[in-house]
Amino acid sequence: MSTRRLAIRQPESFTLSAAAKKEIAGWVKKYPKARQRSAMIPALWIAQKDGDGWLPEAALRAVGDLLDMAYIRVYEVATFYTMFNLAPVGVHHVQLCGTTPCWLRGSDDLIAMLKRKIGPKGSISEDGKLSWIEVECLGSCANAPMVQISNAQSDHYYEDLTADTLEAVLDKLVAGGAPGQGPQNGRHTSEPKGGTKVLTTQNLSKARGKLTKLPNAETKAKINYYEWDPKERRATRGGWVDPKLNANPDPKKRPDNAGKDMSAGLIDKPAFAAKPERASEPASKKLGDKPSEVVSDAADVPSPRKAVKTKTKTKAWKRTPVKSDAVPSKPKVLYTDGPSEGDPDDLKKIKGIGPKFEANLNASGVYYYRQIAAWKAADIKTVEDKADKFTGQIKRDEWVKQAKALSKHAAGRTKGKT
Ligand code: FES
Numbered sequence: 001m002s003t004r005r006l007a008i009r010q011p012e013s014f015t016l017s018a019a020a021k022k023e024i025a026g027w028v029k030k031y032p033k034a035r036q037r038s039a040m041i042p043a044l045w046i047a048q049k050d051g052d053g054w055l056p057e058a059a060l061r062a063v064g065d066l067l068d069m070a071y072i073r074v075y076e077v078a079t080f081y082t083m084f085n086l087a088p089v090g091v092h093h094v095q096l097c098g099t100t101p102c103w104l105r106g107s108d109d110l111i112a113m114l115k116r117k118i119g120p121k122g123s124i125s126e127d128g129k130l131s132w133i134e135v136e137c138l139g140s141c142a143n144a145p146m147v148q149i150s151n152a153q154s155d156h157y158y159e160d161l162t163a164d165t166l167e168a169v170l171d172k173l174v175a176g177g178a179p180g181q182g183p184q185n186g187r188h189t190s191e192p193k194g195g196t197k198v199l200t201t202q203n204l205s206k207a208r209g210k211l212t213k214l215p216n217a218e219t220k221a222k223i224n225y226y227e228w229d230p231k232e233r234r235a236t237r238g239g240w241v242d243p244k245l246n247a248n249p250d251p252k253k254r255p256d257n258a259g260k261d262m263s264a265g266l267i268d269k270p271a272f273a274a275k276p277e278r279a280s281e282p283a284s285k286k287l288g289d290k291p292s293e294v295v296s297d298a299a300d301v302p303s304p305r306k307a308v309k310t311k312t313k314t315k316a317w318k319r320t321p322v323k324s325d326a327v328p329s330k331p332k333v334l335y336t337d338g339p340s341e342g343d344p345d346d347l348k349k350i351k352g353i354g355p356k357f358e359a360n361l362n363a364s365g366v367y368y369y370r371q372i373a374a375w376k377a378a379d380i381k382t383v384e385d386k387a388d389k390f391t392g393q394i395k396r397d398e399w400v401k402q403a404k405a406l407s408k409h410a411a412g413r414t415k416g417k418t
Helices: 018-028 036-050 057-066 071-078 100-104 107-117 163-174 283-287 355-364 369-373 377-387 399-417
Strands: 092-097 130-135 147-150 155-159 225-229 234-238
Touching: 018 036, 018 057, 036 057, 036 071, 057 071, 092 107, 092 163, 100 107, 107 130, 107 163, 130 163, 147 163, 155 163, 355 377, 369 399
Parallel strands: 092 130
Antiparallel strands: 092 147, 147 155, 225 234
8 A cells, every 4th residue: 555645735726616516416316315425435536537637635625515524534535545646647647556466467567667658656747648656456357467547538447468558558548549448468358368269159048958857857847947038138937837836725636745645634734724723622621631720722733842831820010100200201302491300411422422512502402312312303403593503413423313322221220220
């Protein structure tokens, strides 16, 4: 991993274009409400493309403002991923993979050529057309060695490279041409050089004969095979019937039970057999025991575990109502006259509330977990309007959910003490 820092020389400002803002808004919509920060990576990518191919600090702040999140969170992501450029780059920015498979296949030769043509790692060519960096595996190891070249229009992979073929690609790009992307040694995707020798049939499912008999089966069997259905545009089951669908509910009449001795009961119970009814007579009678002492839960077939069960009278458990003289069942949304129901709770235990927020909440009349736990959407709006500090945060950080858990925990502890 390389050290990634913001560029020393930064522009004064950065403004996202209206088109970029619209595109970012489209990404935000893909996530649940108040989860707009999940769109950070696409937002940074759009901001980078919207600028000159790199992200000045002002751009990171712009994204942070747009997604309503702390700048440090944006810096954390932007400084981690090599796809985000933190310093100016050339018109065509080469990202060379130097990880093991690419290294074993000659990435060192490519690096030597790039150093000669552009300059040391991280530099820009004199005409500003080319720049390069080394990155970790880009997931195209089967076509090693490879590079990704990004510019305003595209981000293409160039694979199966030698120093000469890469230099040819760069020359063509600088001249305004469009070199073919992908493998540069003539092979198709990651097939063997010279083309594939196996699995060459266009439609494999049509090509193979239908199986009607399994290799070791004595009789012909219906095979569960799949067919390409052009209408459905997917493979569907063909010629196979679930045996359960055709099974006769009466096991004696089912062909697979023909000739079997069924006197001992069901040999092969169908999956949809009706549940045996409970015996109408008390089982104790059948067993001949005194009803006052012994009863049985057994149905038609007595189970050794359930057959005999001693009836004992259990004492009914009575719930003792918990008396509380201090805590009303429904707390107020705001206690404008101070904490009138005992000592205030430590609201800082709720993630997202620090000492400042706690002071603000207290000043607005919020003191207890149970109070927050009872908030509905309208109550949240009341608190937000009153405090004018927490717009969106209460929902985003799930204060109500957290408060419910804390309130439950606190109630349990109080119960334990009494
Ligand atoms: S190692 Fe280079 S693409 Fe994976």
